[in-house]
Amino acid sequence: MPPTTPLKGRTAANDAVHDAVQHVLRLHEAVERGERRDLAREQSALTSLLLAIPAGSSDAGDRGARYAVVCWIDEMFTTRSKWAEAWNERKLESELYGGNDRAWEFWRQAKLAEAQPTDDALRAYFLCVALGFRGRMRDEPAKLQAWVEKTRPRAARAPHPPGRTSPLPRRRQPARLLRGAARLRRMTAVAAVVVLCLLPLLTYSLVQRLLG
Secondary structure, three states, X not given: OOOXXXXXXXXXXXXXXXXXXXXXXXXXXXXXXXXXXXXXXXXXXXXXXXXXXXXXXXXXXXXXXXXXXXHHXXXXXXXOXXXXXXXXXXXXXXXXXXXXXXXXHHHHHHHHHHOOOOOHHHHHHHHHHHOOOOHHHHHOHHHHHHHHHHHHHHHOOOOOOOOOOOOOOOOOOOOOOOHHHHHHHHHHHHHHHHHHOOOHHHHHHHHHHHHO
């Protein structure tokens, strides 16, 4: 599939997240099929995609949407992949952030994203949970479900074009969505229902279909 260009009604941040997620799902599928891939080369390609995702504000301590995607990738490849052992030795979080704290730091960063005036970063955290990220919430399904219920309305809302921010208090925006933005909304909405049932494998299949 050729790369798509940003469309009106989508933000650069959401486009970058979409590109990275699409690439990762296809890579994971290829590895599980038994295709021979070079880990170092694939991680280098992933790093380039990740660096296109906003990193947040270092002054405020938030790591933005990029960190959410990094955590999701590391958890998926270290827990649900034939590359688990090799990936565990060279996690992306260690390379990009110098740590291995995703289990709890992901959720701290998600809380910081909730305080942002726009929904881009929070949408990335929600999407990564919909795709199966759990961290320290793995054994706390009630708390996980509560977070999903609270976050879903903002995550499913249409992205704002560049230069616009979500008004406070938030109001429903005109539903003039182009195809790319509509697909992103459908992806998060469908995945949210699956998360509530705690079926990450089914979520994976649904999102693959939507991204394909």
